Amino acid sequence: MKNKSLTPQIRFKGYEDEWQQAKVREVFTLGNGYTPSKANPAFWTNGTIPWFRMEDIRENGRVLSDSIQHVTPEAVKSSGLFPAGSLIVSTTATIGEHALLIADSLANQRFTVFQTVNRWSWLSAKYLLYRFYGLGDWCRKNVNAGGLAAVSIADLQKYDIDFPSSDKERDSIADYFGNIEQLIAEAEREVSSLEKMKQASLQKMFPCPGETTPEIRFNGFNGEWKKVTFSDLFSPIKNNTLSRACLNYDYGKIKNIHYGDILIKFGSIVDVNDCLVPYVNDEIGLELNNFNTLSNGDIIFADTAEDEAVGKCVEIDGADKLNVVSGLHTIAVRPNKEFANGFLGYSLNSNLYHYQLLPLMQGIKVLSISKSAIADTIILYPESLDEQKAISKYFRNLDELISAKRKQLTKLRNIKQACLDMMFVNTSEL
Known part of the structure; x- marks a missing residue:
């Protein structure tokens, strides 16, 4: 069942025509990831070819250029490498996570690999990266019942991919989400940096085991604790x-x-x-x-x-x-x-x-x-209440800063999710 109108709720100015729509099977060829035999050291020793797993997405995000583990050319099947510009979607175990590959590479068997067929090569991977958030949501709602959690490839091929006909509109959408993700990444780095600062301060502003004075101390205070x-x-x-x-x-x-x-x-x-x-x-x-x-x-x-x-x-x-x-x-x-x-x-x-x-x-x-x-x-x-107050004030101020940055991060993530919901067409339901 399709929406009555192929137009998103929110749109950049200057674009009014309805979006187009095509089935996954029309736009992509689908392939399966695989794990070369761990028993064969020739497949893994001194490998140079990226081999992606879920850990790579968790650690490095959704645009992947290199992997944690690598394989050798001997490990590659006759079908060859997944070319740069392909997208991978996890269709077993952890369902619906996706990433864009920007290097010729491989992925493990959790992933289904999407490669645009030649006549659809103009449909940029940059746009599809963000459109695939909707595909991931669909996958999570359409897991096979019983046995290993998985998404039916036959159903997946019938999923509708929607897109604006204008390449400028597609690029504007991709750039907009790219900017949001950059802001999110910067906020995540700030939160992480502040949390590390707090942990380091907790180690250095209280005495180490066996010591009775801290490594770092506010000016004007001395003596053993x-x-x-x-x-x-x-x-x-x-x-x-x-x-x-x-x-x-x-x-x-x-x-x-x-x-x-x-x-x-x-x-x-x-x-x-x-x-x-x-x-x-x-x-x-x-x-x-x-x-x-x-x-x-x-x-x-x-x-x-x-x-x-x-x-x-x-x-x-x-x-x-x-x-x-x-x-x-x-x-x-x-x-x-x-x-x-x-x-x-x-x-x-x-x-x-x-x-x-x-x-x-x-x-x-x-x-x-x-x-x-x-x-x-x-x-x-420290027996000095003034020193206790100084230590407490330092950590309270740090906690308030961390809390403010976390709220900013949550706000950015909410903005991103709202835009994902409203800047794409909600398409097919099987």
Whole structure:
């Protein structure tokens, strides 16, 4: 079934005619990728021919000139290499991912290779690269039922490829998306750079294992940091165990932080006014004084996780304005002395502290850590509140910058997706 009109919702000025449409089988010859035998070293030793896998798309994006792994000319079948300008689409396992090859190359068996036939060579690969986002969406919605997830090549050949008749319009569309992707790539690099800066700062602005002073320090501060055990510095806060009957996402006066919030949603400091799961108290007769509510500066650890993130923690902020409790799979503690707001949240997520937790973790598929296990771990901190404040302010400013860049990246990605939805014709449904 085709759309009534072959015109996109959004269009560059000066173009009004309907787009054209053709079946995949008319525009392309399709081929299958393959993996040369790993048992034959002559196919792989000192290889120079790019051989693409899904990892190449994940690492290098959707325009591929070179690969992580290479094969030798002896590994190439009689059908030859896939020529530059071909597109590959994953039609088994991970479905619908695609890329443009700009070098003569090969790909593994996950991919179907699309080569334009001669009479369609004018339909530029640059335009098709972005048109294939729609093809990828179609593939994900049309996976064979049962067995290995795959897309039927027979159905794929009946898919409609739409395009404007004007080469200038095609080029304008490709250039527009190319510019968006360049902005996205730049934003991704900025986020990555800032995240690496934060990790490096966490390593250098807190003492290394065995040391009592950090490698980098703000001017005006000196002397060794104070060394205490966890149990001497913190008092435990009893967890609040509630049944699922208490949960309600629309109403509640008491809010809960559980291990999933810590591992996924939050950084070193959590403003409890953020979206946490509320508990109902009035409807089921639970009163506020039945709970061990948290205060600003309290620390909550995730005591279980599927990886070494177990032991990640958050410092509570904003609890003076909202009732919040510690819930499922958490360890909540309260410092018995004053600390600068935010310092403990960053300190206890630094390598200095987390390295101590690694040998204390138990489990195979799911790791966990107990209150008793962390009781003898060592906490180091500068006794100067001014130095604590300076460290906390530095990391908070860095987190705010990272958050702003992530929001910018999300906005660009949303713009790209909206344009992909509206600047191409939604074509055939089989």
